[in-house]
Amino acid sequence: MAWPWVAIALGVSTAFSFMGSINTINNLKAGAAWDRYNANINKKHTLIKANLAAADLLSEKRAAGGARGVSLGVGSPLLVEEVVIANLEDTVFWINQGAEMTLREIDMKLSGMVMRETYKAGESLLSGAGATYEAV
Numbered sequence: 001m002a003w004p005w006v007a008i009a010l011g012v013s014t015a016f017s018f019m020g021s022i023n024t025i026n027n028l029k030a031g032a033a034w035d036r037y038n039a040n041i042n043k044k045h046t047l048i049k050a051n052l053a054a055a056d057l058l059s060e061k062r063a064a065g066g067a068r069g070v071s072l073g074v075g076s077p078l079l080v081e082e083v084v085i086a087n088l089e090d091t092v093f094w095i096n097q098g099a100e101m102t103l104r105e106i107d108m109k110l111s112g113m114v115m116r117e118t119y120k121a122g123e124s125l126l127s128g129a130g131a132t133y134e135a136v
Contacts, residue, residue, distance in 0.1 A: 014124060017124040025121075028113050054084055
């Protein structure tokens with residue numbers, strides 16, 4: 001029979017190891033939340049840039065048509081505007097798809113890392129319980 005303080009030390013060590021794993025899981029979740037926030041900010045910034053680029057292009061097309069004396073909003077100038085807007089809608093679609101994939105990637109990485117830490121916490125508890133039992 002070992003000294004009782006050995007069993008107590010093993011139990012305390014196991015508890016600290018388990019609490020460290022729980023703390024790591026909480027930190028991983030906080031980091032993933034920050035990554036999601038950052039991805040949403042990047043998506044909004046990209047959408048703003050795409051909208052501004054389309055607005056500039058439409059303005060340029062209107063100015064060029066006005067300089068030629070063409071009636072705006074009818075005929076071929078209207079078709080040109082529709083093409084610009086269709087391109088903007090396509091761009092917005094792909095920006096949203098990219099942002100969605102980024103968020104899914106963050107979630108997949110988080111779930112893998114949390115699962116690994118959960119496994120390590122369980123392993124720590126079992127090995128600590130076994131070592132404490134052997135020490136008693």
